[in-house]
Amino acid sequence: MSTSHAAFGSVRLTEDQVLLRDAVRVLADERVAPRAAAIDRDAAWPDDIRKLLADHDIFAIPFAEQYGGLGSDLLTLVLAIEQLSRACATTGLILAVQSLGAQPIVDAGTDAQKERWLPDLAAGRKLVAFALTEADAGSDPSGIRTRAERDGDEYVVRGSKRFISHGSVADLVVVFAVTNPDAAKPSRRLSAIVVETDRPGFSVARLEHKMGIKGSPTAELSFDGVRVPVSNRLGEEGEGFGIAMRTFERSRPGIAAQAVGIAQGALEVAARYAKERVQFGKPIADLQMVQAMLADMDAGVEAARHLLYSACQEIEAGTPEAARWAAIAKLVAGDTAMRVTTDAVQVLGGYGYIDDYPVERMMRDAKITQLYEGTQQIQRLIVARSLLSRS
Amino acid sequence: MPPVILVVAEVAAGHLARLSTEAATFARDLAAEAGGSVLGVIVDSDPGVAAGELAAYLPRVVAVTAPSIATELPAPHILTEVRRLVDEGVTHVVLGASVDGRDVAGALVAFTGWGYLANADSAAWSGEAPVMTSNVLAGKAVVHSTLATAKGVLTVRPMSVTAAEAGAVGVVEARSASGEPAIPAVVVLDRVTEGGAAVSLEEARVVVTGGRGVGSIEGFAVVEDLADALGGVVGASRAAVDAGWIPYARQVGQTGRIVKPALYLSLGVSGAMQHRVGMQNSETIVAVNKDPDAPMAEVADLFVIGDLFEVAPALAAEIRSRRS
Amino acid sequence: MRILVLAKPVPDTAVAAERMGADMRVDRTAAPNVVNGNDEYALEAALQLVEAHGGEVAILTMAPANGVETMRKALAMGAMRGVLVTDEALAGADVPTTIRALAAAAKTEEFDLLLTGLFTSDGGGGAVAAGVAALLGLPMLSGAAHIDPDPAAGRVKVRRLTDNGYDLVEAPMPAVISGTQALGTPRYPSLKGIMAARSRSIRQLSLADLGPDIAPADGAWTSTVLGFDPPPARTAGRVVNLPADAAAREIADFLADRRII
Numbered sequence: 001m002s003t004s005h006a007a008f009g010s011v012r013l014t015e016d017q018v019l020l021r022d023a024v025r026v027l028a029d030e031r032v033a034p035r036a037a038a039i040d041r042d043a044a045w046p047d048d049i050r051k052l053l054a055d056h057d058i059f060a061i062p063f064a065e066q067y068g069g070l071g072s073d074l075l076t077l078v079l080a081i082e083q084l085s086r087a088c089a090t091t092g093l094i095l096a097v098q099s100l101g102a103q104p105i106v107d108a109g110t111d112a113q114k115e116r117w118l119p120d121l122a123a124g125r126k127l128v129a130f131a132l133t134e135a136d137a138g139s140d141p142s143g144i145r146t147r148a149e150r151d152g153d154e155y156v157v158r159g160s161k162r163f164i165s166h167g168s169v170a171d172l173v174v175v176f177a178v179t180n181p182d183a184a185k186p187s188r189r190l191s192a193i194v195v196e197t198d199r200p201g202f203s204v205a206r207l208e209h210k211m212g213i214k215g216s217p218t219a220e221l222s223f224d225g226v227r228v229p230v231s232n233r234l235g236e237e238g239e240g241f242g243i244a245m246r247t248f249e250r251s252r253p254g255i256a257a258q259a260v261g262i263a264q265g266a267l268e269v270a271a272r273y274a275k276e277r278v279q280f281g282k283p284i285a286d287l288q289m290v291q292a293m294l295a296d297m298d299a300g301v302e303a304a305r306h307l308l309y310s311a312c313q314e315i316e317a318g319t320p321e322a323a324r325w326a327a328i329a330k331l332v333a334g335d336t337a338m339r340v341t342t343d344a345v346q347v348l349g350g351y352g353y354i355d356d357y358p359v360e361r362m363m364r365d366a367k368i369t370q371l372y373e374g375t376q377q378i379q380r381l382i383v384a385r386s387l388l389s390r391s
Numbered sequence: 392m393p394p395v396i397l398v399v400a401e402v403a404a405g406h407l408a409r410l411s412t413e414a415a416t417f418a419r420d421l422a423a424e425a426g427g428s429v430l431g432v433i434v435d436s437d438p439g440v441a442a443g444e445l446a447a448y449l450p451r452v453v454a455v456t457a458p459s460i461a462t463e464l465p466a467p468h469i470l471t472e473v474r475r476l477v478d479e480g481v482t483h484v485v486l487g488a489s490v491d492g493r494d495v496a497g498a499l500v501a502f503t504g505w506g507y508l509a510n511a512d513s514a515a516w517s518g519e520a521p522v523m524t525s526n527v528l529a530g531k532a533v534v535h536s537t538l539a540t541a542k543g544v545l546t547v548r549p550m551s552v553t554a555a556e557a558g559a560v561g562v563v564e565a566r567s568a569s570g571e572p573a574i575p576a577v578v579v580l581d582r583v584t585e586g587g588a589a590v591s592l593e594e595a596r597v598v599v600t601g602g603r604g605v606g607s608i609e610g611f612a613v614v615e616d617l618a619d620a621l622g623g624v625v626g627a628s629r630a631a632v633d634a635g636w637i638p639y640a641r642q643v644g645q646t647g648r649i650v651k652p653a654l655y656l657s658l659g660v661s662g663a664m665q666h667r668v669g670m671q672n673s674e675t676i677v678a679v680n681k682d683p684d685a686p687m688a689e690v691a692d693l694f695v696i697g698d699l700f701e702v703a704p705a706l707a708a709e710i711r712s713r714r715s
Numbered sequence: 716m717r718i719l720v721l722a723k724p725v726p727d728t729a730v731a732a733e734r735m736g737a738d739m740r741v742d743r744t745a746a747p748n749v750v751n752g753n754d755e756y757a758l759e760a761a762l763q764l765v766e767a768h769g770g771e772v773a774i775l776t777m778a779p780a781n782g783v784e785t786m787r788k789a790l791a792m793g794a795m796r797g798v799l800v801t802d803e804a805l806a807g808a809d810v811p812t813t814i815r816a817l818a819a820a821a822k823t824e825e826f827d828l829l830l831t832g833l834f835t836s837d838g839g840g841g842a843v844a845a846g847v848a849a850l851l852g853l854p855m856l857s858g859a860a861h862i863d864p865d866p867a868a869g870r871v872k873v874r875r876l877t878d879n880g881y882d883l884v885e886a887p888m889p890a891v892i893s894g895t896q897a898l899g900t901p902r903y904p905s906l907k908g909i910m911a912a913r914s915r916s917i918r919q920l921s922l923a924d925l926g927p928d929i930a931p932a933d934g935a936w937t938s939t940v941l942g943f944d945p946p947p948a949r950t951a952g953r954v955v956n957l958p959a960d961a962a963a964r965e966i967a968d969f970l971a972d973r974r975i976i
Contacts, residue, residue: 464856464875464882464884466845466855470849490833490857490858490875491857493833493842493845493857494842494845494855494857495845496842496845497814497842497843497844497845497846497847497848497849497855498845498846498848498849498855500810500811500814500842500846501814501815501845501846501847501849501850502849503811504811504937505811506809506810506811506936506937506938507809507810507811507842507937507938508938509810509842522941526946532943532944532945532946533943533944533945533946533947534940534943535940535941535942535943535944536938536939536940537938537939537941538937538938538939539935539936539937539938539939540937540938543937543938544842546842574848574849574852574854574855575852575853575854575855575886575887576854577854577855577856577884577885577886578884578885578886579882579883579884580872580883580884580885581882581883582877582880582881582882582883583880583881583882583883584879584880585879585880585881591879597975621975621976629896632896633896633900639860639876639896639897640876640879646895646896653975654970654973671949674973675970675973675975676952677966677969677970683954683956688952688954689949689951690949690952691952692952692953692969693952693953693955693965693966693969694952694953694954694955695954695955695956695962695965695966696954696955696956697955697956697957697959697962698959701959702959702962702963702966705959705960705962705963706962706963706966706967708963709960709963709964709966709967710967710970710976713967713971713976714976
């Protein structure tokens with residue numbers, strides 16, 4: 001009982017996609033990779049990297065041309081995130097989060113709102129964060145408590161968001177807050193509201209110290225009576241949840257791309273190491289057990305990559321199963337990245353455990369891809385639901 | 392017809408440029424092999440001293456006084472005099488591969504259509520024409536090429552030929568510059584000195600080079616101290632120059648200076664091909680690098696695996712203590 | 716300002732992509748070719764000049780037909796147009812022919828400055844710029860570290876590096892300028908540049924388009940390559956792996972043996 005998707009052919013990248021991918025790869029290898037270890041060690045926001053991405057129009061990739069973007073499709077964005085993540089997971093995330101945060105505006109914003117906010121985001125002049133999660137509302141958004149109370153032609157936002165990527169460096173935060181506490185359906189309680197972070201009452205309450213992606217600031221944000229004009233709301237009141245879900249259809253592939261990139265980077269380090277490391281009189285790459293590991297790693301990365309690229313094409317083509325494709329790509333990629341990076345450390349043996357080699361960092365970085373933008377468990381629920389409704 | 396080989400010599404700070412002694416030796420040897428004759432030309436606002444020095448290398452030197460060179464770039468004036476000598480029977484023109492040398496060579500080739508052999512490391516005469524050897528492609532290959540025409544232009548790479556005096560002092564013939572240059576003059580508004588080395592990189596007996604491993608402007612103090620202990624000058628790899636730790640004038644390599652000192656000691660230089668092209672003919676090469684796989688190991692006579700910030704000061708101290 | 720940049724595609728020395736054909740010529744159809752390093756600096760200088768003074772940069776290249784790809788790289792950095800001189804009869808062209816061809820092609824363009832690198836990484840001759848300047852009757856300002864045009868006055872000042880500083884030289888425009896890496900680090904092409912480059916025009920000129928007397932009538936070049944050898948190997952040296960003080964003594968002994976200290 002297969003799904004009835006029409007396109008079952010292999011993915012062929014267009015000339016433009018190849019050009020863009022290769023240009024990002026060069027930048028990643030030459031300018032990002034040398035910074036990766038320090039970004040992890042310093043655990044501080046690398047604004048030089050932000051500037052680098054802005055200067056090279058990397059931020060422009062997912063935005064429409066009329067806003068100064070390149071007007072590229074989802075697959076192109078994914079190619080860029082993958083190449084950046086191969087060098088540095090934090091850097092790949094910079095592009096992914098910008099796209100994630102902007103997506104609600106793209107999805108539900110009026111032309112005036114898009115004009116107002118998107119050009120700065122496309123240029124990388126301003127950063128945007130996506131604030132859905134709260135201390136008691138992770139996988140379960142019904143726990144969201146942040147309120148946006150209408151007062152004349154303003155909303156007053158009160159509450160707190162947790163684990164918000166880029167929360168401390170963003171100029172704009174898309175906040176999912178309760179505007180309709182008495183809505184009949186729980187999924188109609190929320191609205192998406194853009195909050196500029198220079199408004200009084202907004203503050204960064206804490207920054208998390210994380211296992212990985214250490215250069216990416218993960219913040220707890222406090223909204224203490226922040227007033228924003230009603231014109232900052234995206235879409236209608238009560239549409240917030242729908243906006244968030246639609247956003248994930250386009251942002252989860254970005255996380256999958258980060259995962260594939262991390263895995264690819266780890267695979268390359270392991271393969272190179274295996275050729276150079278001599279034990280028992282020969283390179284360990286000659287040992288079958290090592291070859292088997294490397295082969296499984298390569299097969300895993302290739303499979304995750306192709307599934308991801310197919311998912312992008314399906315989503316871009318407007319498939320009604322976009323949620324399923326996004327979930328399945330993110331599920332496979334995240335689990336693959338964790339497995340491949342763990343095996344990469346194994347191939348390097350003791351050297352894999354010390355920070356002279358990047359694989360320990362890659363393993364720490366990979367873990368988050370199984371956790372954020374929907375845990376792997378949530379992804380499985382989505383895939384299962386889709387499968388069962390089809391059969 | 393036996394060839395008449397003309398060496399175009401240059402003046403540096405009033406004296407004969409070192410590269411010109413190499414070019415003169417090169418041309419003289421070539422002429423001897425070919426059974427031809429050799430002469431030199433110096434065109435300068437005050438050529439006397441340099442012409443006298445060149446006469447130690449060549450049997451005949453034409454010293455042309457061109458007052459304009461005091462305030463203009465020399466190439467246009469040199470070209471006019473070279474063409475004059477070509478009209479008088481010169482068949483081959485040899486120049487040092489300097490910036491001015493290439494300017495004259497290019498213009499001469501443009502006007503005459505003669506063949507051009509560039510950056511010769513050495514040459515021999517074979518039959519009717521010179522065969523030259525040059526390393527190309529950032530040092531990855533050595534090419535042998537020859538002229539297919541009876542006349543031609545050759546440039547000689549710096550620090551490839553060992554200069555040797557002729558044994559007899561040649562005749563110097565003085566002339567005045569003849570008329571307007573055939574190519575447009577370029578005015579020199581100012582000559583600015585920016586505190587370079589007292590001894591230039593090319594002249595130094597010892598060069599101590601700092602590379603990426605030096606890490607900062609301050610790090611170069613260690614390089615300078617070791618250079619001082621050895622009586623040498625400080626050089627730099629391109630990585631150090633690009634990072635802004637030391638001026639481009641100190642760069643050794645394909646896009647910088649070519650050096651051939653008695654001792655080349657590198658600190659934290661990985662030894663990329665484009666750098667090695669600039670120093671691989673040094674008599675003795677010592678390299679200090681943390682990375683045992685650095686390409687520099689391929690050319691070093693002594694490759695020291697270690698931290699330059701420990702080894703260099705220890706070495707400087709050791710040298711100083713032995714001296715006393 | 717109108718700036719024409721003379722750029723040569725060369726084998727990418729970093730990836731050792733050079734291949735010698737059986738006819739002893741570098742196989743320039745083998746990818747990947749890159750813009751000659753020194754020409755990239757000149758291109759960067761040109762782009763900065765038009766950013767400061769307005770105007771546009773065009774690229775002039777003589778190459779086999781695949782020169783178009785390398786030109787796209789230069790266009791992606793910000794040049795607006797390309798002129799490609801390409802003809803099978805020019806394969807393996809000698810320096811005098813190259814000079815004549817490029818001068819003839821440059822005559823079809825209007826420019827205030829013709830910029831190029833000091834020499835190329837694949838043959839290093841460095842004379843082409845001066846030859847082109849001579850045939851065009853233009854001043855040649857070589858070895859530039861800094862370029863300062865005055866478009867209103869129609870003159871350009873250049874700093875030419877010397878051993879211990881620089882000479883400040885000046886000439887009327889149009890002028891030919893060659894320079895090295897002191898001109899500034901070449902920018903990476905931005906993605907928008909890469910995308911835009913695909914639709915920028917590249918005008919192709921064949922030998923016939925350049926006029927008479929460019930290549931030798933009998934097809935014989937004025938110089939011939941006889942062969943290539945690998946570079947002379949240096950005998951492997953000694954490796955020392957000791958604590959700093961012991962290493963210092965080893966080195967000092969070594970230098971003393973060689974009478975350097």
